[in-house]
Amino acid sequence: SIPQPSLRRLPLYYRLVSLNHDKKLAYTSSRDLGLTANVPAARVRKDLSYLGERGRPGVGYDTELLMQRLETFLGLINDKEAVLVGVGNLGRALALYPGFARYGLKIAGLFDIDPAKIGQMVGTLKIMDQSRLPDLVRRWRIQMGIIAVPAQAAQGVAEKLIRSGISVIWNFAPVTLVVPPYVLVKDEDLAVDLATLSHQIVERDQA
Amino acid sequence: SIPQPSLRRLPLYYRLVSLNHDKKLAYTSSRDLGLTANVPAARVRKDLSYLGERGRPGVGYDTELLMQRLETFLGLINDKEAVLVGVGNLGRALALYPGFARYGLKIAGLFDIDPAKIGQMVGTLKIMDQSRLPDLVRRWRIQMGIIAVPAQAAQGVAEKLIRSGISVIWNFAPVTLVVPPYVLVKDEDLAVDLATLSHQIVERDQA
Ligand SMILES: NC(=O)c1ccc[n+]([C@@H]2O[C@H](COP(=O)([O-])OP(=O)(O)OC[C@H]3O[C@@H](n4cnc5c(N)ncnc54)[C@H](O)[C@@H]3O)[C@@H](O)[C@H]2O)c1
Ligand SMILES: NC(=O)c1ccc[n+]([C@@H]2O[C@H](COP(=O)([O-])OP(=O)(O)OC[C@H]3O[C@@H](n4cnc5c(N)ncnc54)[C@H](O)[C@@H]3O)[C@@H](O)[C@H]2O)c1
The missing domain is CATH 1.10.10.10 (Winged helix-like DNA-binding domain superfamily/Winged helix DNA-binding domain)
Structure with a gap:
């Protein structure tokens, strides 16, 4: 392989x-x-x-x-429907990004916990109350979740997604999620990249 | 090493x-x-x-x-001042993110080309016209640039940054930048991660 x-x-x-x-x-x-x-x-x-x-x-x-x-x-022509949880600054940017569609990603629902955000439109989607997530994930048979909530909320959101039937998680929160072995997780860790870039600067300055 | x-x-x-x-x-x-x-x-x-x-x-x-x-x-306590170019959905999320400060990153200036955005506040910073970038990068001796402009604008922005004295680039645009050998570039390619996650789903479904 x-x-x-x-x-x-x-x-x-x-x-x-x-x-x-x-x-x-x-x-x-x-x-x-x-x-x-x-x-x-x-x-x-x-x-x-x-x-x-x-x-x-x-x-x-x-x-x-x-x-x-x-x-x-790469499975790019396979449609991958996803729900996105946490429609803050980063979540909104991800939800509006047209560039993921060419990889088969289709964001089917947006969920948040903030009453000020629930009901707002982001692109063509309306932000829904996160309490509706389990029902909608099951009904629409969504297999993928995108986590864009703060670090302290991420594990709870992951468990909720998994209980609802999600088996693939794209995680943007800076935490290591604890999930069952059958769940695929991709951690998007910008801070790790910043730290390795920082290390390269140290090495260059010492050279 | x-x-x-x-x-x-x-x-x-x-x-x-x-x-x-x-x-x-x-x-x-x-x-x-x-x-x-x-x-x-x-x-x-x-x-x-x-x-x-x-x-x-x-x-x-x-x-x-x-x-x-x-x-x-990792050089985390070294202050790394950066300018961010392209204050769209992603750039704004990056500019507002408090989580990079603990790695020593300090965003010192925001630049855009869109007249509707120039002059707007994002957090404590005012978006400046990208024509002012070379002068400010030289005066403030900024060594790092963050590129969050569309793909077609990225190479031009990189060249402008490098001519002004930038030697470290954190690139979020989905292009391979062509730069002199002394310039450090970190490509942040969310699409690559999505594509590898997509491949893992294919493998799992075939297993
Ligand atoms: N903004 C960035 O550039 C950036 C960079 C790297 C990592 N991250 C990570 O991405 C995540 C989001 O960052 P951000 O800047 O968008 O933060 P943010 O505070 O703007 O957004 C977080 C959103 O999640 C919502 N939320 C909180 N708990 C929730 C829950 N239980 N269920 C549903 N929604 C919930 C909040 O109401 C808010 O809308 C964070 O974990 C952050 O560490 C962000
Ligand atoms: N939004 C995401 O979630 C996401 C994910 C992966 C990659 N990206 C990449 O990040 C970049 C930004 O994405 P976005 O969604 O924020 O796009 P956007 O269109 O919302 O923002 C781009 C910004 O760059 C500005 N700009 C264009 N040319 C410029 C120039 N020459 N100088 C200065 N500013 C200029 C525009 O005026 C705009 O404000 C793109 O390359 C995109 O492919 C974004």
């Missing part, structure tokens, strides 16, 4: 091939794919071999075929 | 030790550190050995000492 670093480059390759597809470019070179992911062309070819993809030497990869292969492998 | 996966766990350890420090707990166990980073205790000890840290068997790590060691290693 594909190693994590290779897997994480695939969406970058996808971004380029779908751009090239829009521009009707028949082929995409491993060199260009490498530039977009900051790796040598040989690394690109190794990554794509996990998908059973081989390019034509001197030409590259068939743009359309590679695009479809990446979409299938 | 410390491997990337170990480096990325250090901020999670820091989160726990600083919490324990607030609670005045003298020791922090490698077991608890492991739970917060989803790794075994032995892995924690290996990670912290890169900092020259050894715990006391059966007791753990001196909370205060470990906290200070992590702060130094």
